[in-house]
Amino acid sequence: MPHPEHSLTLFPAPQILSGVTTRRIMATVIAALLPALVAAVAFFGARALLVVAVAVASSVLFEYLWCRLRKLPNTTHDLSAVVTGMLLAYNVPSTLPLYMVVIGSFVAIVLAKELFGGIGRNFANPAIVARIVLSVSFPVAMTTYVAPNLALSDIDAITSATQLAPSAHAASPFELFLGTQMGVLGETSAVAIVVGFVILVVTRTITWHVPTIYVGAVFLFSVLTGHDPFVQVFSGGLMLGAVFMATDYTTSPVTVRGKVVFALGLAVLTCLIRFWGNMNEGVAYSILLMNLLVPYIDAHTADVPVGVSREKWKGIPAGRFARRKDNADA
Amino acid sequence: MAQQGTRHGIWPFGPRKLRGADIPHNKVTADQQTTCMSLPSTIVLPMQQHIGAKCQPQVAKGDHVDVGTLVGHAEARTSADIFSSVSGTVVEIRNIFYSNGDTDVAVVIEPDGAQTLDGSIGVPDISDYQSLIAAMKRSGIVGLGGAGFPTDLKLDVDFAHIDRWLVNAAECEPYISSDYREMMEHADTIMHGLTTCLDLSGVPQASICIEEDKTEAISFMKKQAASDPRVEIAVLPERYPQGAGHVLVHNVTGRSIPRGGHVTDAGVVLFNVTTMSMIGKFLQDGVPLTKRRITVMGDAVAHPQNVEVLVGTPIREVVEHCGLAKEVRKIIVGGPMMGYSQVDWDYPIVRQNNGLLVFSEMGMEKPRTTACIRCGACISSCPMRLYPREIQNSYRRGDAEALDKLAADLCMKCGTCSYVCPAKQPLTQATRLACDQVKAARKAARRAAQKKGA
Numbered sequence: 011m012p013h014p015e016h017s018l019t020l021f022p023a024p025q026i027l028s029g030v031t032t033r034r035i036m037a038t039v040i041a042a043l044l045p046a047l048v049a050a051v052a053f054f055g056a057r058a059l060l061v062v063a064v065a066v067a068s069s070v071l072f073e074y075l076w077c078r079l080r081k082l083p084n085t086t087h088d089l090s091a092v093v094t095g096m097l098l099a100y101n102v103p104s105t106l107p108l109y110m111v112v113i114g115s116f117v118a119i120v121l122a123k124e125l126f127g128g129i130g131r132n133f134a135n136p137a138i139v140a141r142i143v144l145s146v147s148f149p150v151a152m153t154t155y156v157a158p159n160l161a162l163s164d165i166d167a168i169t170s171a172t173q174l175a176p177s178a179h180a181a182s183p184f185e186l187f188l189g190t191q192m193g194v195l196g197e198t199s200a201v202a203i204v205v206g207f208v209i210l211v212v213t214r215t216i217t218w219h220v221p222t223i224y225v226g227a228v229f230l231f232s233v234l235t236g237h238d239p240f241v242q243v244f245s246g247g248l249m250l251g252a253v254f255m256a257t258d259y260t261t262s263p264v265t266v267r268g269k270v271v272f273a274l275g276l277a278v279l280t281c282l283i284r285f286w287g288n289m290n291e292g293v294a295y296s297i298l299l300m301n302l303l304v305p306y307i308d309a310h311t312a313d314v315p316v317g318v319s320r321e322k323w324k325g326i327p328a329g330r331f332a333r334r335k336d337n338a339d340a
Numbered sequence: 341m342a343q344q345g346t347r348h349g350i351w352p353f354g355p356r357k358l359r360g361a362d363i364p365h366n367k368v369t370a371d372q373q374t375t376c377m378s379l380p381s382t383i384v385l386p387m388q389q390h391i392g393a394k395c396q397p398q399v400a401k402g403d404h405v406d407v408g409t410l411v412g413h414a415e416a417r418t419s420a421d422i423f424s425s426v427s428g429t430v431v432e433i434r435n436i437f438y439s440n441g442d443t444d445v446a447v448v449i450e451p452d453g454a455q456t457l458d459g460s461i462g463v464p465d466i467s468d469y470q471s472l473i474a475a476m477k478r479s480g481i482v483g484l485g486g487a488g489f490p491t492d493l494k495l496d497v498d499f500a501h502i503d504r505w506l507v508n509a510a511e512c513e514p515y516i517s518s519d520y521r522e523m524m525e526h527a528d529t530i531m532h533g534l535t536t537c538l539d540l541s542g543v544p545q546a547s548i549c550i551e552e553d554k555t556e557a558i559s560f561m562k563k564q565a566a567s568d569p570r571v572e573i574a575v576l577p578e579r580y581p582q583g584a585g586h587v588l589v590h591n592v593t594g595r596s597i598p599r600g601g602h603v604t605d606a607g608v609v610l611f612n613v614t615t616m617s618m619i620g621k622f623l624q625d626g627v628p629l630t631k632r633r634i635t636v637m638g639d640a641v642a643h644p645q646n647v648e649v650l651v652g653t654p655i656r657e658v659v660e661h662c663g664l665a666k667e668v669r670k671i672i673v674g675g676p677m678m679g680y681s682q683v684d685w686d687y688p689i690v691r692q693n694n695g696l697l698v699f700s701e702m703g704m705e706k707p708r709t710t711a712c713i714r715c716g717a718c719i720s721s722c723p724m725r726l727y728p729r730e731i732q733n734s735y736r737r738g739d740a741e742a743l744d745k746l747a748a749d750l751c752m753k754c755g756t757c758s759y760v761c762p763a764k765q766p767l768t769q770a771t772r773l774a775c776d777q778v779k780a781a782r783k784a785a786r787r788a789a790q791k792k793g794a
Contacts (some may be wrong), residue, residue, distance in 0.1 A: 018683040019670045020439055021706075022769050024755030025697075026514070026676040028363075030717075030762045032710050088710060130713040130763075264716035313725040315747045316358065316586055317599045324745050326727055 032129070036089035038215045042206035043096050043254065049189050049199035053158035054104035058195050062099040064108050068115035069095030076124045090129050094118050097137035097254055100196020101247065101294075102144060105154050113147075114140040134301040135258045138251075141294050153290065155192035186244035197250040200243075207253045219269040220262060220276075221252040227277030235285060248280065251293040261301040268311035275300050275307075358587045360579040361721040361756045363514055363677070365553065369635050370517040374525060374646040377661040383426050383449040383652035384688040385411055386436060390488040392418025397447050403430045408458040408628050411447050420490035423480045424458075425630035425650035426451035439682050446688075449652070463626045469495075469540040480628040480691070481619060485519070485583065485612035486674055488692035491619065494611070495537070497604050505538060505546040506592060509561075509613035510576050510583035512551060513675025516695040518633040521646045522614045523550075523557045526621075527564040530613060531571075533620025538570055547574040548613065549592050551582055580677065581754040585610055587723045599750055600782065614694070629691055634658070638698040640666040649689050656685040659698055666700035677755040707764035718757035718767050724750050728757035732770040740781060749778040 050058040073091040077084045085091075098114050118136035121143075126132050145152040185191060189199025197203075210216045225243055232239040242248070256262060256276055263272045279296030283289065312326040387394040395412030399405060405424040412422035428451040436446045464475035476492035483489040485508060507530070511519040523530065530548075538546055548565065550558050552575045565571040574592045576582040586597050588610065595606040603610050611619075618629055630651055637644040642663030649658055655671060672679045673687075675695055689696065718728040727746055734742035748771060757767035 018668065018685075019681060020683055021670070021681050022766075023680060023753070024677045024759050024768060025670070025672050025679060025681060026363075026759065027707055027761075027764060028361075028759050030760070031764070032713055032762045035713075035715070035762050085711070090713075128711060130711045259713050259715040264714075264719050312727070315599075315725045315750050316590055317596045317601070317724070317750055318747050319598070326730055326746060 032088045032090070035215055036093050038213050039093050039210070039254070040089065040096065042209040042215070043093070043100070043196075045202035045205040046100060046196045046199060046250070047096070049202040050100070050104070050195045053189060053198060054156060054195060058099075058104040061102065061104055061106060061108070061111055061195060062096060064111045065099035065102075065115055066092050066095035068112045069098065069119050072115055072119040073124065076120060080124075082128075085128060088129065091119060094123070094136045097135075097196075098140050100250055100254075101137055101141040101194055102152065103155050103193075104195045105156055106144075106148075106151055110144060110148055110151060114144050117143045130260050132260055134298050135255045135261050138255055138294050138297050138301070142291060142298060145291050145294070155194070157192060158190045158198070183240035183244065186240055191245055193245060194247065197247045198245070200249045203249040203253050210253070210257070216257040217266075217269065219266060220256050220273045223270055223273035224252040224256055224276045224280075225249065227274055228280055231277060231281040235281070237285065242281075242284065246284075247291075247293040251297055252276075256297055256300075261304055263304055263307045263311060265308075265311050265313055267313075268307045271307050271311060272300055272304070275303065357577055357591045358723045358725075359577055359721075360512075360581050360587065360723040360754070361760050363580040363756075363759060365578075366514050366637075367517045367520070369637055369644050369646050370520050370554075372645055374521050374633050374648050375661075376648050377653075377658070379426065379451050379453060379455070380650065380653045380657045381450075382431075382654065383424070383428070383451060383650060384436070384446050384654060384686065385422055385424070385449065385652045386444045386446040386688065386690060387412045387422065388419075388444050389422055389651070389690040389692065390414075390418065390420045390482045390490055392416045392490070394444060395419055395422050397433055397445060399430045399433075399447060401430055401433060404428075405430060405449060406456050406458040407630060408461045411449075414490070417493060418490060420482050420492070421478070421480050421628075423628040423630055424449060425652050427454050427456045428452045436687065437684065439680055439684070439687075457627065461626050461628075464623060466536070466540070466623060472537070472540050475622070476619070478628065479619070479622045480630075481615060481622060482629075482692055483612055484614040484618065484632060484692055484694065486678065486692055486694060487612075491611075491615060494609070495541075497609060499541050499543060501607050502541075502543055502604060502609055503545060504593060504608045505534070505541070505543045506574075506588065506608050506610045507534060507546065507548040507613050507616050508583055508585075508588055508610055509548055509550045509557070510588060511554075511613075512579075512581045512583040513677055513679075513695070514580070515637045515697055516635045516675045518635045518646055518694045519613050520554060520557055521633055522617050523561055526617045527561060529620035529624065530617040531564055531568070531620070533616045533618070533623065534571065535568055536623055537616075537619065538568075543609070544570060546571045547592055548572075549574045549576055549582075549588055551576045551578050553578040580756060580759075581723055581752075584723060584752050584754055586750075586752060599747060632689075632691060632693075634689060634693055635695040636662045636698070637695070638672075638700075640664055640668045640698045640700040651691045652688045654686045654688050655682065655696060658689060658696055659685075664698075668698055669701060670699040672697040672699070677759065678753065709765055710763045712763050712765055715762060717760040717762065718765075721756050721760045723754060723756060724752065726750060726771070728767040728771050729765075731774050732765065732767055735770050735774040735777075740777065743774050743778050744781065747778075748774040749782060751775040 069091045070086050074086050118140035122136040122139040123132045187200045191198050211218050229239045229243050232242040276296050280292045283292035314323045393416035395414050398410050398413050406427045409424045411424045414421050428449045431450045432448040435443050473492050473495050481491040562573050589606050597606045633648050635646050642665040671682045673682045731746050731748045751771045753772050755768045
């Protein structure tokens with residue numbers, strides 16, 4: 011018998027919501043980052059784990075402190091600071107002094123993320139900004155790589171170059187793919203990153219477009235310009251950047267067309283910086299530069315709503331970046 | 341699973357079908373025969389059981405009514421007459437409240453158990469298309485998929501540009517299986533209604549549109565339609581909301597309904613499959629719409645099933661028929677995506693309802709809204725290719741110009757954006773408000789332009 015005293019709830023449609031939350035998405039990303047962590051510990055030892063732990067702990071702490079100081083609701087439960095911390099650690103060598111790791115966390119969480127309004131409002135990927143700040147501030151520490159423990163071939167102990175540097179020891183494509191090469195903590199093992207990519211695509215956390223087109227285009231441009239495509243793709247930060255950082259929701263376009271434009275732009279910039287530039291961090295700089303263009307890419311690659319004729323469609327406004335007619339006096 | 345995807349599936353090439361989101365179907369009642377329930381103790385007939393204005397009660401307290409007696413007369417164009425579903429005595433004409441706060445007048449009838457048919461009922465005499473429309477005016481049939489648009493008005497179109505008669509059997513709402521049972525149990529009246537309409541209107545081609553996961557219904561309806569070369573079965577992707585008019589028309593014909601336009605502007609007419617069946621049944625026996633099938637489901641229901649209920653049966657009695665397993669905390673009339681929650685146990689099932697969901701705990705806690713992470717799930721799953729995220733922002737800014745640019749008036753309130761949002765933002769609600777605002781603004785602008793022209 012239905013009981014009249016059962017009080018019933020009123021709620022607007024839709025009455026059901028998916029179980030996907032920001033926290034669950036971030037947990038999926040963390041899971042996808044774990045293979046690379048395993049590879050990093052195998053290659054670079056416990057020190058890699060320490061760097062990751064310090065980066066994660068300090069990132070979460072900075073976010074917590076920021077929320078406390080600014081009297082905002084505590085957002086650390088969404089796990090996004092953990093993802094940022096892990097990505098930051100993956101972007102530094104395992105030998106980096108720990109205080110520098112903490113500085114990186116501060117840059118990523120406070121300067122790049124919270125000052126712009128927190129999750130969903132950052133203009134660029136926080137870990138990328140931190141990597142660039144660290145490599146500009148501490149160029150020597152940021153390029154002091156150690157040889158991996160599990161090297162297949164003999165590598166000189168401490169050098170200061172990845173495979174991209176001309177003086178580097180020539181590794182086979184297989185070694186490069188496996189990741190037994192020198193480099194920053196999380197970027198050396200292409201195979202671990204590919205596993206992470208598969209996890210992200212299968213769980214529909216990201217689409218395949220940006221990583222595949224970005225890496226594919228770099229491969230193609232390398233062949234066309236006479237560079238070794240395997241070295242270009244499997245060493246340096248390309249795989250890590252393409253899978254985990256160029257796919258950051260907040261700082262990448264939303265439509266497929268936008269994603270294609272974004273990925274091709276990344277590939278062109280990366281190749282320009284790597285082949286003809288004179289600095290490291292080709293991937294980091296190209297992601298940073300393309301991040302800045304995302305509002306414009308979004309505005310100009312918008313899908314036409316169903317039933318609106320293409321001629322009448324004025325595109326979506328570019329949000330706060332839109333230059334408005336009523337902005338200027340003249 | 342998160343819902344990152346493209347609006348056209350993983351593969352970017354090929355026919356660009358509108359897709360929507362993956363939402364678990366939960367159609368456990370689909371394979372059970374429809375049950376009947378005993379005569380309810382009261383029948384409550386609200387005067388609004390359609391999209392338009394309220395009907396005027398045609399009976400007074402103490403009057404005797406039979407099955408099919410006119411109870412509410414439709415004066416507005418977009419309303420449809422309401423007929424008694426029982427024989428009995430009118431005991432009360434009272435006010436009732438909708439869960440959105442609106443009030444309505446309802447005729448309350450106490451059944452006498454005889455279920456005698458009204459004397460005026462007879463098989464309609466149909467000779468041409470105009471007589472079909474006239475007959476439908478006396479049928480009380482409205483769009484039974486949930487819209488409640490009067491069928492006679494929907495039939496009253498200029499067929500000069502119409503080349504296809506679409507039958508919507510997508511039934512994309514989770515949990516609901518009443519249209520599916522209609523196909524499995526009453527394919528004959530569906531086909532009768534459809535062929536009569538095709539004969540009289542002269543429309544050369546008809547498609548019965550079914551979602552691809554309903555394989556039994558597809559093969560069954562293919563057999564039923566084999567005798568008529570005009571009728572084909574169109575298969576839709578297994579995604580919510582394939583049954584929405586714009587999506588269905590686009591995916592079956594490749595044409596779009598223009599912004600602010602009507603489904604006939606795409607050269608098609610579109611009828612729900614149960615509506616089609618009721619048209620066929622009315623043409624055979626002339627009894628107005630007095631009962632319909634609803635799916636009763638939810639974790640608080642002991643025996644989920646499809647039930648044939650008399651229009652006007654209070655929710656309480658339907659739930660009693662199916663049994664309760666748990667304490668009830670939420671009742672949803674319609675499907676979980678577009679249905680509304682009902683707080684009145686005595687509110688009746690009306691003719692455009694297709695489901696009744698009774699839950700104990702599910703969705704009881706108000707979802708915790710967190711910051712938008714700009715994941716784009718709402719955008720990539722919007723079946724109308726709208727920008728719910730931007731619409732919500734513009735609505736909050738009060739930016740009417742941006743809302744018009746974003747075509748917020750195209751929203752059909754399917755609820756997909758809110759469903760997929762990982763931040764649990766109230767996107768559907770914001771877009772619904774924005775939609776009404778833009779529609780009103782465009783209407784005002786049209787009127788102003790007309791005045792200028794005149």
